[in-house]
Amino acid sequence: MPPRPSPPAQLFPHRLPRPLLLPVTALKHLREQVFLAGDEGWTGEERTDIGGDASVSPTPTYIGCRGWPRHRVRCIAGDADTTDPSSGTSTSLRDWSSPSSENTSDGETEADVETRGLAFFAEMATQAASPSKEGRYSYEEYKETADWLLANTEHRPMVAIVCGSGLGNLADLLKEQVAFKYEDIPNFPKSTVPGHAGRLVFGNLNGKPCVCMQGRFHMYEGYPLWKVTFPIRVFHLIGVQTVIVTNAAGGLNEDYRVGHIMVIKDHINFPGFAGQNPLMGPNEDRFGPRFPPMSDAYDRDLRKLALSASRDLGFAAELHEGVYCGLGGPSFETIAECRFLNRLGADAVGMSTVHEVVVARHCGLRVLGISLITNQAVMDYNSEARANHEEVLKAGRESEKMMEKLLTTLLPRIETNNNVN
Numbered sequence: 001m002p003p004r005p006s007p008p009a010q011l012f013p014h015r016l017p018r019p020l021l022l023p024v025t026a027l028k029h030l031r032e033q034v035f036l037a038g039d040e041g042w043t044g045e046e047r048t049d050i051g052g053d054a055s056v057s058p059t060p061t062y063i064g065c066r067g068w069p070r071h072r073v074r075c076i077a078g079d080a081d082t083t084d085p086s087s088g089t090s091t092s093l094r095d096w097s098s099p100s101s102e103n104t105s106d107g108e109t110e111a112d113v114e115t116r117g118l119a120f121f122a123e124m125a126t127q128a129a130s131p132s133k134e135g136r137y138s139y140e141e142y143k144e145t146a147d148w149l150l151a152n153t154e155h156r157p158m159v160a161i162v163c164g165s166g167l168g169n170l171a172d173l174l175k176e177q178v179a180f181k182y183e184d185i186p187n188f189p190k191s192t193v194p195g196h197a198g199r200l201v202f203g204n205l206n207g208k209p210c211v212c213m214q215g216r217f218h219m220y221e222g223y224p225l226w227k228v229t230f231p232i233r234v235f236h237l238i239g240v241q242t243v244i245v246t247n248a249a250g251g252l253n254e255d256y257r258v259g260h261i262m263v264i265k266d267h268i269n270f271p272g273f274a275g276q277n278p279l280m281g282p283n284e285d286r287f288g289p290r291f292p293p294m295s296d297a298y299d300r301d302l303r304k305l306a307l308s309a310s311r312d313l314g315f316a317a318e319l320h321e322g323v324y325c326g327l328g329g330p331s332f333e334t335i336a337e338c339r340f341l342n343r344l345g346a347d348a349v350g351m352s353t354v355h356e357v358v359v360a361r362h363c364g365l366r367v368l369g370i371s372l373i374t375n376q377a378v379m380d381y382n383s384e385a386r387a388n389h390e391e392v393l394k395a396g397r398e399s400e401k402m403m404e405k406l407l408t409t410l411l412p413r414i415e416t417n418n419n420v421n
């Protein structure tokens with residue numbers, strides 16, 4: 001029998017810092033019987049007989065175990081990965097597996113089993129104590145992704161462009177492309193919204209090295225805000241200095257029409273009012289200060305550049321500068337909400353952007369925001385209009401060329417100074 005890893009003593013805290021959670025789906029391939037019990041009993045779904053071919057819920061269900069170290073771990077073996085769908089992290093069980101045995105009768109003693117089980121729990125406890133389990137990524141995870149990207153492409157982008165709904169084709173502007181699917185990039189969340197392809201595209205846009213997010217993450221997809229904003233910090237670590245956030249938005253300002261462009265002057269972070277700010281939780285000083293100002297969120301010089309580029313292109317009639325209000329979604333706004341937001345001073349409304357901007361400013365990135373007005377918010381009780389995503393995507397496609405021209409004209413005018421090797 002191959003030697004079993006023995007758990008280092010320091011990995012055994014007196015108590016787990018928080019309930020230990022194991023996804024049941026992770027255990028469904030286990031070939032032996034697992035008995036778990038904690039001194040405070042079970043949390044979550046009660047199961048004491050997971051293993052073998054026992055049918056377990058195909059949907060991710062969590063079992064939790066409080067109390068340490070009084071778990072009774074009879075045996076853990078198998079060849080499965082634990083994947084936590086909420087964090088995307090995965091832990092291999094293979095290290096603790098019994099390679100040949102189907103049960104404990106292959107000479108493995110009770111003590112062997114106990115050691116192996118405890119080692120497994122020690123690993124899980126370490127994970128539970130790691131920052132990424134505290135509802136955020138660790139600095140090392142951002143770094144891991146940044147290093148992976150730098151190792152897999154020679155591009156060194158100075159500008160990152162986040163493509164809004166229906167605006168993913170902006171990435172096609174990039175020459176000498178190197179593209180990665182989000183699912184292939186370590187730690188990256190997955191795109192789930194139609195119109196957000198889920199690819200990170202590197203290349204040169206009119207001579208300027210860029211990276212394009214063909215698809216962003218939204219709060220309404222169920223992602224916590226530290227996940228929604230994950231790529232922004234990665235961009236910072238790979239040397240990006242300027243982020244251009246684009247979005248599809250509903251026009252609240254009565255002068256705005258479908259197909260108009262709004263250079264974002266400022267935003268209202270509505271989820272922030274309710275305590276949903278991506279910077280909640282322990283501050284990571286390596287990215288920025290605890291209390292970053294937001295009064296200069298949208299760079300004045302970049303706004304001027306965008307406005308002058310739009311005018312040079314003859315877009316003056318379709319051009320505005322205004323305030324974007326970010327909501328949680330996914331439901332579109334009621335008439336009363338639209339009226340309320342408009343009175344608050346918002347010119348356009350959407351379900352994204354503000355979180356990315358807060359995180360970008362926290363780590364010192366310059367931000368330019370551009371909204372494409374894809375629909376007029378319904379403000380009138382006699383209106384038959386109903387906001388819908390298809391209309392949003394259609395408007396995006398119809399104004400694609402305009403947005404492309406704007407970015408192509410704008411990009412070479414942006415001064416950048418990339419110091420990353």
Ligand SMILES: O=P(O)(O)O[C@H]1O[C@H](CO)[C@@H](O)[C@H]1O
Pocket residue numbers: 163164165166193216218246247248249329350351352353388389392
């Ligand atoms: O903000 P982007 O991602 O452009 O998308 C906007 O369009 C979608 C609604 O149609 C929402 O996701 C809203 O936020």
